[in-house]
Each structure stands twice: as structure tokens, then as C-alpha cells.
Amino acid sequence: DTAVSQTPKYLVTQMGNDKSIKCEQNLGHDTMYWYKQDSKKFLKIMFSYNNKELIINETVPNRFSPKSPDKAHLNLHINSLELGDSAVYFCASSQASGWNSPLHFGNGTRLTVT
Amino acid sequence: AQSVTQLDSQVPVFEEAPVELRCNYSSSVSVYLFWYVQYPNQGLQLLLKYLSGSTLVESINGFEAEFNKSQTSFHLRKPSVHISDTAEYFCAVSATGGTSYGKLTFGQGTILTVHP
Numbered sequence: 361d362t363a364v365s366q367t368p369k370y371l372v373t374q375m376g377n378d379k380s381i382k383c384e385q386n387l388g389h390d391t392m393y394w395y396k397q398d399s400k401k402f403l404k405i406m407f408s409y410n411n412k413e414l415i416i417n418e419t420v421p422n423r424f425s426p427k428s429p430d431k432a433h434l435n436l437h438i439n440s441l442e443l444g445d446s447a448v449y450f451c452a453s454s455q456a457s458g459w460n461s462p463l464h465f466g467n468g469t470r471l472t473v474t
Numbered sequence: 475a476q477s478v479t480q481l482d483s484q485v486p487v488f489e490e491a492p493v494e495l496r497c498n499y500s501s502s503v504s505v506y507l508f509w510y511v512q513y514p515n516q517g518l519q520l521l522l523k524y525l526s527g528s529t530l531v532e533s534i535n536g537f538e539a540e541f542n543k544s545q546t547s548f549h550l551r552k553p554s555v556h557i558s559d560t561a562e563y564f565c566a567v568s569a570t571g572g573t574s575y576g577k578l579t580f581g582q583g584t585i586l587t588v589h590p
Contacts, residue, residue: 364517403518403564403580416577450517462508463578465517 363387366451366466373441374474381436381469383451390456391415392434393463394426397448409434438471446473476501476567480581488589489557495550495584497539497565507548508566508578509539518564524548535559560588 366383373379385392393416394406407426408416414426423439438445448468454461481496499505506525510518522533529541539550548565565581 401562401583405577408577452517462520462523463510463518465510465519467515467517 364451364453364464364466366449366469368469369467370470370472372472372474375441375443377441378437378439379441379471380438381449381451381471383434383436383466385432385451385453385464387453387455387464389453389464390431391454391461392428392431393452393454394434394436395450395452395465397450397468399447403450407434407436441473443473446471476505476569476579478565478567478579478581480563480565480584482584483582484585484587486587486589487555490554492553493551493555493559493586495563495565495586497548497550497581499546499548499565499567501546501567501569504570505567506570507539507541508568509533509537509548509550510564510566510580512562512564512583514561521550521563555586555588557588557590559586561586 364385391410393408395403396406397403406420409428411431412428425437428434448470450468451466452463454463477500479498487493508523509521511521512518522531524531524541532538537552539548541548562583562585564583566578568578
């Protein structure tokens with residue numbers, strides 16, 4: 361059973377479109393995250409939710425909107441996609457939001473904006 | 475704020491040779507240190523972590539890393555690598571307090587390729 365699963369695995373779309381990436385974890389964790397990995401492989405946190413409540417919101421354009429319907433799901437909706445949004449997006453979860461809880465990552469969603 | 479620098483983007487080695495993947499960090503507060511591994515087409519997995527206590531930490535598959543506070547380093551080592559160790563390795567830090575509490579900052583990764 362996949363612990364953190366995200367769909368789709370690949371997403372190719374045109375500029376200006378709106379798209380969503382879904383994430384689900386079956387680990388019973390309280391905290392979920394979205395990370396973006398750019399073309400230079402830098403992984404940067406975008407958002408973090410703890411029990412459906414937003415706790416980390418980095419300087420991300422407001423075209424990106426996370427939604428957590430329950431603590432097992434954290435979806436990422438992106439409006440008006442731009443070329444620079446092309447990246448691999450990783451969902452992750454951890455037992456708690458503190459520094460010492462290891463992250464469990466999904467396999468990533470490779471988004472290509474043309 | 476913290477930053478992490480992995481000094482080598484690619485490290486090719488032969489099977490059974492020793493390897494060291496270098497990681498340096500900077501931070502204005504105390505940090506906790508992690509190494510994550512990413513196998514092809516998979517997400518990252520925690521390899522080992524330093525939180526406190528002994529500065530030498532080990533993983534179950536033979537990797538070890540040593541926290542050196544004076545040199546702000548957390549290099550990853552393995553005395554004898556296997557083909558299956560081929561993967562990308564990410565060093566990461568997390569502040570113990572301040573405005574960056576709870577955020578994990580990653581390095582840009584080192585691709586380890588083990589040749590037969």
C-alpha cells in the first residue's frame with residue numbers, strides 16, 4: 361500500500377489553464393506539505409497543513425491554492441498556469457509539524473507547462 | 475534563515491569503493507540535520523538524522539554521517555557501496571526555533587552512481 365500517493369504522475373498542459381494535483385496519505389499523520397522541485401533539483405517548501413489548518417505559507421503566488429478537506433488529503437490547485445510553474449511537485453506528510461518528524465514523500469507529479 | 479550546500483552534484487564510484495557526499499550548512503540558530511535518498515521515479519525517503527547526542531549517526535544500510543558544528547558540515551559516508559546505492563541524496567536542515575521552525579531546507583542533491 362502506498363503511504364503517500366499523489367495523482368497524476370505526469371501533467372502536461374498549456375499556459376493559462378487551471379489544474380489540480382491530488383494527494384492522500386494513509387499513515388494517519390497530522391501534517392501534510394507541498395514541495396516544489398525546480399529544474400536545478402532545489403526542493404522548496406510551499407505549504408504545510410496541520411489537521412486541516414494552514415501553518416506554513418511560503419512566498420508562493422496566490423495562483424497556487426492548497427485545499428485540505430480532511431487531514432488525510434491535501435490538494436493543490438493552480439490557476440492561470442505559467443511556463444515557470446513547470447517543475448516536479450512533491451506531497452509529503454509527517455506525524456507532527458515539529459522539526460524532528462521525518463517526512464514521508466509521494467512519488468511526485470511532473471508538471472510541464474507549454 | 476538556513477541554507478544548505480551540497481558540494482558535489484555528481485559522484486561516480488565503483489562498487490565496493492568508499493564514498494563521501496559532502497554537505498555544508500549555514501544558520502543563525504541551532505539546526506537539526508537530515509539526509510534523504512531519492513531512487514529513480516520515487517519520492518524522497520529519510521536515510522538518517524541528527525537531532526542531539528552523539529555526532530555520528532548511522533543508517534540501517536551502512537551509511538553514516540557526522541555532525542561537525544565547527545565546520546558546519548554533515549557529510550555522508552559509506553565504506554563500501556553497492557550498485558543498489560545508486561540514487562540521488564539530499565542533505566536537509568531544520569531550525570530548532572525562530573521563524574523557520576518546522577521548515578525543512580534542502581540542498582540541491584548529489585547523484586551517486588555506482589558502477590560495477
